[in-house]
Amino acid sequence: MTSNLEFDCEGTVVVGSGVSTRDRVTMVLALASKDSKPEYFNLPGHIFPLKYREGGVLKRAGHTEASVDLAVLAGPDPVAVLCEIVDDDGSMVGLPKLREFAQAEKLKIISTADLIRYRRKRERLVELAAAALIPTMWGPFKAYCYRSLLDGIEHTAMVKGEISDDQDILVRVHSECLTGNVFGSARCDCGNQLALAMKQIE
Template sequence: MTDVCDVKKRIESATNALATGRPALIVSGADDQEVADVLIPAALAGPRWTAWAVRYTSGLLCAAMRSTRADELELPAMVRGNGSSTTTPAFGVGVDAVAGVGTGISATDRSRTARVLASPQTRPVDLTRPGHVLPLRTASRGVLERRNSAEAAVDLCEIAGLSPVALTATLLGDDGTLLQGTELAAFAQVHSVPAVQVQDVVHYRLHHGDGHVGRVRQTATRIVDLPDRCMRVVDFDDELTGAHHTAFIGSTTPAAAPTVYIVFECSHRDPLAPDCGCRQEFETRRTRIAAEGGIIVYLRSNPRPANQYTVQGHELAQGSISSILTHLGFTTVIVSGWPGDQHPTSARALHLTPTVRNPAYKIAASL
């Protein structure tokens, strides 16, 4: 299982850097085939870090943005028919900013173009074509739709509270080869640049949301009268999948480390209905939490097609559960029926971390 504390630290380090306009590294690939991309938030791009990026990369600076935004700016794929790849984003037509640039190639000019691309006020007429910054058309659902460093860069900018446009380029050594392994780690340390894995961004999106909205949103709280006691019931909307989940809470407080039972809905979609197929399982769990304390997390089906995501169903469920429990204020729980476990009846300790939130969400590009 992913070490959530380490992921939290890496994401926090990267988002703190990005929120001040400093770069971060996004690493993809296995240990012996790593590829590291420099990421500068386009909204805060300036000559200093843009020149630094040109110095230590291929120099081919791309502005990664969601394909929907690229369409709004009339930045089609450079090659027709290459806009819907399942594995890589498509290059768009290169651009420069209309105003405030010279030849377009300098670090000053390219950082200006990046900021223009990041501004929500920018319209197609504010850009000239062709130019010196290449748009990268990324998937609309980010790393959860396409697990790629460009998608991770866009997602990370949004998590940091910035416009979802990222200036990126591939990190290279002085001999022109990819920096990997110990050389990559040494580079990050020497330049004090935080590094995250693409999988870190995937994990964050699954468990915490996109930085703007959380993974789940509480919609209602009510008290249900049951034969032997009243029980607090909290309903949640899953902002990622569109599903509606419910937590049934016994005599439990966040200070304790309660047992959490996971129950998946059956076709009746109501565990309290007399003819519900999961009623027996639910009643067994309910009786136990009434006597001993604890929580039942009742997960309903994902109404959206599973092929919209690069993650498996049990990963989507794991993110929903941890987000619900975090929202309720719990930090440590014992989970019975954790999705994806080889032994579904076994229990495991789950340590939860609060969602990273940048208070300066949606920092506007400084033009």
């Protein structure tokens, strides 16, 4: 996975070469400031802004998205700085040494997968687009159309009766199959599976 590099830049506020840690911190603070203007920066430079993909780690499981998502969860402005930790020989440190470093510095380590699970569990990712009562050969069902807030794809839930938290619900997750469900293709049993599920639910 490649980073979505926008450009490299240097701040006119930086005094010096821009290479030192002090110069880079000054530059990062200027980039993060809401008061900064384009004329405050020169191109090229030693800081590399990256473009965040809307939707964060739920759309792209990258370091850029994970960093901004964490900043949003923390509360301040959605601005983050990525910095790779390197070994004495200049190579990127692997997870075992990262754990040692984190323990020594009293830091926490999380993975992008952890962040994805957290967001999926706590965020509302769909919205109700439409609902209608549909008479079928198996009886009347209530159809609910939900639209994904991430990609706009719509999913339909066919519901029979009342749903409550204190009872087990018979559920069938059915993948869309135009040829099998609509045209009754003999090359798959998708239509038969759907019919059997609807009959059992009814």
